[in-house]
Amino acid sequence: MLFDELGIYGWDVVEPLVLAAIVADLPVLLVGDIGTNKTEGSKTIARAVLGAGSAFRHYEVPTLNFDDLVGFLNPKGLAKGVLEFVPTPLSIWKAEAALFDELNRANPFIQSKLHELIRTRHIMGLPTKLKLVFAAVNPPQSYQAGYMDLALASRFVAVQVPNLKAMKDAQLDRILGKNGHKKKPAFRAMLRDAQGAAARPKDRQNAQNLAKKVARDLSQTEIVFNPRQLTMMVRLLLGGLALRTVTDNSRFSDPDANTAYIEAVIPEIQGIVRSKVNKEMVHGVIRTVVGGFTLGDPVMVARNLEELAAVEVTDSLAWVTAMAKRVDQEEDLKTLTRVLAKVKDLTMKEVIERELGEKLIRQLAMQLTTQTLLTEDVPVAQLSQRVDQILASI
Numbered sequence: 001m002l003f004d005e006l007g008i009y010g011w012d013v014v015e016p017l018v019l020a021a022i023v024a025d026l027p028v029l030l031v032g033d034i035g036t037n038k039t040e041g042s043k044t045i046a047r048a049v050l051g052a053g054s055a056f057r058h059y060e061v062p063t064l065n066f067d068d069l070v071g072f073l074n075p076k077g078l079a080k081g082v083l084e085f086v087p088t089p090l091s092i093w094k095a096e097a098a099l100f101d102e103l104n105r106a107n108p109f110i111q112s113k114l115h116e117l118i119r120t121r122h123i124m125g126l127p128t129k130l131k132l133v134f135a136a137v138n139p140p141q142s143y144q145a146g147y148m149d150l151a152l153a154s155r156f157v158a159v160q161v162p163n164l165k166a167m168k169d170a171q172l173d174r175i176l177g178k179n180g181h182k183k184k185p186a187f188r189a190m191l192r193d194a195q196g197a198a199a200r201p202k203d204r205q206n207a208q209n210l211a212k213k214v215a216r217d218l219s220q221t222e223i224v225f226n227p228r229q230l231t232m233m234v235r236l237l238l239g240g241l242a243l244r245t246v247t248d249n250s251r252f253s254d255p256d257a258n259t260a261y262i263e264a265v266i267p268e269i270q271g272i273v274r275s276k277v278n279k280e281m282v283h284g285v286i287r288t289v290v291g292g293f294t295l296g297d298p299v300m301v302a303r304n305l306e307e308l309a310a311v312e313v314t315d316s317l318a319w320v321t322a323m324a325k326r327v328d329q330e331e332d333l334k335t336l337t338r339v340l341a342k343v344k345d346l347t348m349k350e351v352i353e354r355e356l357g358e359k360l361i362r363q364l365a366m367q368l369t370t371q372t373l374l375t376e377d378v379p380v381a382q383l384s385q386r387v388d389q390i391l392a393s394i
Contacts, residue, residue, distance in 0.1 A: 002015060002190075003045075004174065006044050006048050009171055010166075011041065012171070013162060014160065014161065016240060017159055017260050019191065019243055020236045020252065020261060021157040021236065021239070021264075022045075022049060022191060023194045023239035024157075024232070024235035024236050026156075026232060026235060027118050027156050027157065028134050028135070028159055029136070030135070030159050031158055031159065032160065032161030032162070036161045037161070038136040039101060042099045043099065046097035046132050048187050049097075049187075049191060050097060050131060054096045054097060055094050056099075057095040058098070059100050059101065060102065061100050061102050061105060065110075066110065068090050069092050070091055070123060071085040072088070073085060073086075092117070092123065094129060095128065095129065096132070097133070097134070098132075100114060100134070101135075102138070104138075104145050104146050104272070105145055105146065111152065115152060117130070119155055139271050141271060149273075150267060153270075153273050154265070156267075158272060190243075190246055194246045197242035197246060199238045203238065204238065207237040207295060208230075208234055210262075210293045213289050214233070214262055218282060221281075221282065223269075224268075233262050233265055236261035236265070237253075237258060237295060238295075239261075240253045241295050248325070253295055255291060259283070259287050263282075266282070269282050298311045304330070305323070305326045305327065305335060305336075305339055306339065308326060309339045309343075316351065320352060320356045320359075324359075324363060327363050328363075336371065340368060340394065343357060347361065365391060369390045373390075
């Protein structure tokens with residue numbers, strides 16, 4: 001898990017959602033119990049994304065004053081008709097990332113100012129240097145905290161931070177032992193590549209159709225959809241697909257991840273606004289809709305060697321390259337045998353170039369031989385003879 005490499009343990013289930021939000025350049029709202037690493041987690045992620053020396057601000061919203069955000073009004077500038085502020089070490093102007101903690105306890109005046117900051121990363125119409133915006137709240141149902149205003153909550157990607165009950169012993173051991181291995185440079189490069197990946201027009205259209213169908217299928221509920229939410233859904237879906245493309249990891253764009261991307265921008269089912277919406281019903285509808293859509297090139301989407309072998313070959317080089325990456329991961333003898341037979345057939349029919357096909361056939365034959373030997377107890381003296389027999393039978 002990538003977050004383990006940063007020293008953030010137990011966040012495995014929300015990792016795709018957080019990273020897709022960063023790729024999509026959307027603000028993240030961390031919803032979770034006290035002590036679940038929301039503050040340090042957001043700071044660690046920000047430093048990993050922006051660099052160790054990046055400026056990070058942590059604001060406790062209940063005690064936040066407007067002067068804390070902007071500094072002090074410069075009377076000299078005002079006399080000239082220019083609105084400018086004298087910054088302080090706490091002000092937002094030079095911050096590249098910020099966390100607004102306990103956002104649901106904000107007084108109305110500060111909340112109105114944060115609306116603008118979260119929406120446009122401007123304040124009083126003046127630009128800031130913010131690249132990442134995090135906020136954090138405790139679940140109102142469990143703590144003496146108010147529900148959020150729907151207009152503010154709908155601007156965020158809501159992430160349900162796991163508590164101890166949701167973690168396995170191995171995750172708890174990593175938390176207690178702090179035994180991760182940090183690899184921030186690779187982490188930054190991966191996100192940079194994902195942000196630079198261009199979505200295929202077909203995938204963008206599919207993502208848009210998926211978002212529209214979710215809104216239509218849930219139109220009879222109390223959920224209030226708006227164009228911004230649908231746009232956020234599409235951006236998250238494409239962000240996850242970009243991560244899948246650059247990492248070759250299907251969990252960034254599988255049905256679970258795509259369902260999470262859509263649900264994350266529906267505040268009514270996140271427990272952060274007052275709502276009587278049936279969460280289980282909504283989840284079921286979204287999961288059903290997601291199951292009817294496909295995002296990504298079939299060659300990239302295939303989860304294993306057998307699924308990839310079933311994909312129609314339209315680009316033989318891309319298909320063979322993808323197959324070659326998965327051959328050594330396959331251990332099932334029947335699967336290897338079926339795939340080998342198909343590659344031979346495609347090569348004979350010249351669906352794939354002979355040189356490419358023969359190279360892939362050799363790789364499949366060696367993997368099939370290796371896996372066969374692992375199931376047998378062959379004496380060392382007879383090993384070479386047995387290899388020859390297996391290859392001859394192939």
